[in-house]
Amino acid sequence: xxxxxxxxxxxxxxxxxxxxxxxxxxxxxxxxxxxxxxxxxxxxxxxxxxxxxxxxxxxxxxxxxxxxxxxxxxxxxxxxxxxxxxxxxxxxxxxxxxxxxxxxxxxxxxxxxxxxxxxxxxxxxxxxxxxxxxxxxxxxxxxxxxxxxxxxxxxxxxxxxxxxxxxxxxxxxxxxxxxxxxxxxxxxxxxxxxxxxxxxxxxxxxxxxxxxxxxxxxxxxxxxxxxxxxxxxxxxxxxxxxxxxxxxxxxxxxxxxxxxxxxxxxxxxxxxxxxxxxxxxxxxxxxxxxxxxxxxxxxxxxxxxxxxxxxxxxxxxxxxxxxxxxxxxxxxxxxxxxxxxxxxxxxxxxxxxxxxxxxxxxxxxxxxxxxxxxxxxxxxxxxxxxxxxxxxxxxxxxxxxxxxxxxxxxxxxxxxxxxxxxxxxxxxxxxxxxxxxxxxxxxxxxxxxxxxxxxxxxxxxxxxxxxxxxxxxxxxxxxxxxxxxxxxxxxxxxxxxxxxxxxxxxxxxxxxxxxxxxxxxxxxxxxxxxxxxxxxxxxxxxxxxxxxxxxxxxxxxxxxxxxxxxxxxxxxxxxxxxxxxxxxxxxxxxxxxxxxxx
Ligand SMILES: Nc1ncnc2c1ncn2[C@@H]1O[C@H](COP(=O)(O)OP(=O)(O)OP(=O)(O)O)[C@@H](O)[C@H]1O
Numbered sequence: 001x002x003x004x005x006x007x008x009x010x011x012x013x014x015x016x017x018x019x020x021x022x023x024x025x026x027x028x029x030x031x032x033x034x035x036x037x038x039x040x041x042x043x044x045x046x047x048x049x050x051x052x053x054x055x056x057x058x059x060x061x062x063x064x065x066x067x068x069x070x071x072x073x074x075x076x077x078x079x080x081x082x083x084x085x086x087x088x089x090x091x092x093x094x095x096x097x098x099x100x101x102x103x104x105x106x107x108x109x110x111x112x113x114x115x116x117x118x119x120x121x122x123x124x125x126x127x128x129x130x131x132x133x134x135x136x137x138x139x140x141x142x143x144x145x146x147x148x149x150x151x152x153x154x155x156x157x158x159x160x161x162x163x164x165x166x167x168x169x170x171x172x173x174x175x176x177x178x179x180x181x182x183x184x185x186x187x188x189x190x191x192x193x194x195x196x197x198x199x200x201x202x203x204x205x206x207x208x209x210x211x212x213x214x215x216x217x218x219x220x221x222x223x224x225x226x227x228x229x230x231x232x233x234x235x236x237x238x239x240x241x242x243x244x245x246x247x248x249x250x251x252x253x254x255x256x257x258x259x260x261x262x263x264x265x266x267x268x269x270x271x272x273x274x275x276x277x278x279x280x281x282x283x284x285x286x287x288x289x290x291x292x293x294x295x296x297x298x299x300x301x302x303x304x305x306x307x308x309x310x311x312x313x314x315x316x317x318x319x320x321x322x323x324x325x326x327x328x329x330x331x332x333x334x335x336x337x338x339x340x341x342x343x344x345x346x347x348x349x350x351x352x353x354x355x356x357x358x359x360x361x362x363x364x365x366x367x368x369x370x371x372x373x374x375x376x377x378x379x380x381x382x383x384x385x386x387x388x389x390x391x392x393x394x395x396x397x398x399x400x401x402x403x404x405x406x407x408x409x410x411x412x413x414x415x416x417x418x419x420x421x422x423x424x425x426x427x428x429x430x431x432x433x434x435x436x437x438x439x440x441x442x443x444x445x446x447x448x449x450x451x452x453x454x455x456x457x458x459x460x461x462x463x464x465x466x467x468x469x470x471x472x473x474x475x476x477x478x479x480x481x482x483x484x485x486x487x488x489x490x491x492x493x494x495x496x497x498x499x500x501x502x503x504x505x506x507x508x509x510x511x512x513x514x515x516x517x518x519x520x521x522x523x524x525x526x527x528x529x530x531x532x533x534x535x536x537x538x539x540x541x542x543x544x545x546x547x548x549x550x551x552x553x554x555x556x557x558x559x560x561x562x563x564x565x566x567x568x569x570x571x572x573x574x575x576x577x578x579x580x581x582x583x584x585x586x587x588x589x590x591x592x593x594x595x596x597x598x
Pocket of ligand 1: 130367368370394395397399400401402
């Protein structure tokens with residue numbers, strides 16, 4: 001049985017309509033540029049094809065030495081030469097305008113598609129990111145948006161040119177001689193059918209090659225995102241060899257598409273160039289009794305019109321290729337546009353004055369993609385304002401999951417999380433999260449300057465306030481040692497910062513943000529003992545007066561906490577202060593003893 005070609009669907013009516021719909025959205029967003037582009041494309045194609053008519057008139061007047069009446073005037077060959085020259089200049093101006101407006105529209109469309117994708121991507125819940133390859137997502141946003149816009153241009157311009165020249169030239173042929181025109185038309189239709197059949201194979205091969213290239217792009221992006229793993233493993237050569245292997249597969253597919261493209265082009269070229277010859281032979285054969293001067297006019301007229309029809313024919317595969325690329329890119333973009341976020345964020349959600357109480361009420365949680373694995377079987381607890389809580393327990397019991405729920409990465413499928421009695425789902429997300437500060441083990445640094453990274457916590461703060469926060473977090477003196485100070489560019493993962501410096505940067509961010517709730521997810525566990533002690537001081541200062549929920553592996557860091565929640569597979573197994581729990585013969589004591597051995 002023939003293997004189903006999945007990307008075939010890219011050319012289905014449904015995908016075609018999806019492309020039309022998406023392009024329609026872009027047109028709606030930028031109607032002026034689009035309609036200017038469309039206007040110039042149409043006028044340009046009409047002017048281009050009518051050059052053939054002027055040439056025809058010019059040759060006729062030259063041959064017969066008789067003027068030809070056009071509208072109200074008689075034009076001789078000098079008049080037709082001047083008209084032809086002016087017409088050609090007009091065509092050049094129109095070409096310029098067409099290219100400008102069509103390219104501008106393509107770039108606007110690209111921006112539209114990209115921003116639409118970005119809007120969806122930032123609004124998706126974290127489940128999307130845990131399921132989807134980031135490289136593939138980036139490839140869709142970057143490549144498919146610009147390819148779709150260019151393909152739309154390629155399709156539209158070539159289709160309009162093709163249709164205009166085919167219609168005008170066919171009409172011209174029929175006005176000259178119906179018999180010859182009819183035979184040429186049949187020849188022409190047969191050619192279009194054969195081109196279409198060849199194109200189906202070509203289309204398959206380009207889609208396969210393009211799909212593969214996109215997967216390779218995505219793969220390379222993902223590998224480079226993990227450059228630290230490559231560097232620390234010394235696997236640079238392995239990565240290069242791996243990329244070579246992937247490209248070998250791409251080469252095979254790309255070769256096939258090049259072969260089909262060449263066959264298509266050669267076929268179209270060969271049979272197209274036969275057309276004027278056939279038209280001349282037909283004219284001579286059918287009108288063999290005609291006067292030689294009239295016959296030569298007929299021959300010139302037919303061959304000129306046929307050459308123009310050829311142009312229309314030669315660009316038809318380009319228009320079809322544009323449509324294929326377009327529907328294929330739109331199909332991929334629609335994976336992003338049509339993906340549904342599992343979390344609904346209320347636009348008109350409630351705004352609270354202060355967070356006095358965080359209540360987990362009969363919370364049962366499992367991750368959306370694995371409903372069989374219950375992570376939190378029953379979590380029932382109230383976190384009170386200003387107190388420090390620590391979550392401890394063995395790896396995988398769900399400590400970080402609780403932090404993720406408070407950050408609204410996920411919603412609970414059963415039970416409720418209430419913030420001052422209001423379900424967290426009903427709160428205005430941006431307002432609620434402005435009250436939450438999050439410090440994790442490997443802090444996220446954005447590409448940009450140190451100052452950009454500091455102010456990201458609170459855009460209303462000034463640079464002076466950011467420097468003050470940096471001083472409090474004991475980061476300032478280090479920043480001053482950098483040649484560009486606060487304008488130093490940090491890589492996405494803050495490459496020029498040590499682990500401790502990154503933590504200080506995040507602490508400075510939190511000082512600027514001044515959140516009511518502080519979530520510390522193993523904030524110091526990646527640091528060595530000396531740096532941890534220094535950072536701990538800053539963190540202790542930060543915690544003052546804030547409701548703090550800390551996930552801790554090093555139990556020595558949570559001695560002064562108000563309450564420690566010990567988690568196990570069943571839920572909360574013990575609650576108490578450090579000393580209370582240590583004196584009990586329970587799970588915490590075991591954990592503590594184990595940590596002391598370490
Ligand atoms: N996005 C996800 N989809 C499915 N399962 C997940 C997801 N994230 C985490 N898990 C699973 O949920 C469980 C709890 O994870 P969590 O990170 O909350 O544990 P933890 O107690 O913080 O562990 P550790 O101390 O090792 O960080 C783990 O078994 C983990 O495999």
